[in-house]
Amino acid sequence: MSTLPTLPTCGAPATVRIELYTVDSLDACAYTCTAHTPQATAAIGGAGLAAYPSGLEPGVSRPCGHVHVFPTGALAADPDHPRWCDRDGCRLRGRHRSRARQVDTNRSEASAVEVGLVRALHAGAETMVTLGGEATVLALSIGQARVLRYRLAHLLDLAVASRQR
Template structure:
């Protein structure tokens, strides 16, 4: 899959962001109005990509049909530097001694005791495998947990199962 399908562009305000994935990366986000979400999801699925509709943040303003292609995804038009993995932030790898993705902040839009970030990390050695680095910060103290890709995958499923069991629901402005 190297060609992104062209979504309908009715130019109405988008209400849905559709994350477009290939087997190994988040490649793009398509923004659609409610009327075009099913159509775009179906067209994307026919190209061999996975489409995951998600809500839009209230401060994001995009027209239906707008597509953002991530420069590190498999749809990127720029040539890939073979010395870096696609997900590498490419900022000062030599000094750090490792490739590192941008840290993804786990933001719940409410005060939390810990600040948590997650990133992919890989030593510069050619045979090194990437790992997932979870970092939590509370005040001046920080702790890091490094998981293999296999452990992170299993953790993803375990967390999804636990969240399904919890059946989170809104209750007076708090998750119960």
Template sequence: MSTLPTLATCGDPATVRIELYTPGSLDACAYTCAAHTVRASAAVAQAGLAAHVTGMAPDMKRSCGDVFVYPTGALGGAPADLTHPHWCNRDDCERRGRHRSRILRSDTNRPEAFIVGVALVQALHPAAEPTVRLTSVEGGAETSLVLSVGQSRVLRYRLANLLDMARAGRNGGRWA
């Protein structure tokens, strides 16, 4: 895990935002004046982080040397007893015995026979891999199917092909 580097501080108004990344995660933003941007970017790279220099929103007021660390990132100091993947909604993981993303519902805004939801889940064991949980509810009965991320990726492509075939029919482009 990388640590946050010490950046030069002059206190002048910041004109540049530097996004600090570890693999797969935006962890912090550092703010600098134009004079300290190159030095700050070099310090970030030496600390093992990726730096992406970008402009600042006109209404944002920061001083050169200010740093904001995102609590959900690798630098945020998550508790050692339970670290969460970046997609975890952090709601009651201990009780459930697994991490779970927010459940995404497939709402068509029309009456359907089933209510369908999908979420990422992962056991709390450090070596556990995330899986995709597809849940359907009809009345009071719930059925779940757990797929590996690889199976889910292939299913995504198969569904796209089937939907393309359904659209290509002689139905005037309308869903049958």
């Protein structure tokens, strides 16, 4: 696993955003002034990370030297948490939990459904998929979730086919 190198910093307003990639994913963004971009890019490359400088989006203001590490990336890897864990309150809940993702069709629906991952803290616990609404949460094993995915795909194919008749 790569580690984040020490990057130059002067505190001036950043004009460049450098995306830092490991083999698997975008792991962090570093912000530099134009003068420090070559040094930062060289340091990032020397640490075994890929660096892709680009301009800042309008309205973004960061000081030179600011680094944002994405919590799901390899640079933030924590042996006590899976990469998908939101790391907030695990001990209190007694389990790791991903952020809930709403199943949203961008229409008003009669009910809302959220999906996520969950795993107990004890060694050997299996990761489960949770499906939930306002009152009920259903936990499925990864195998059950995989079969559900295929069953839903089949049902959606049937629904589309019946509309075309």
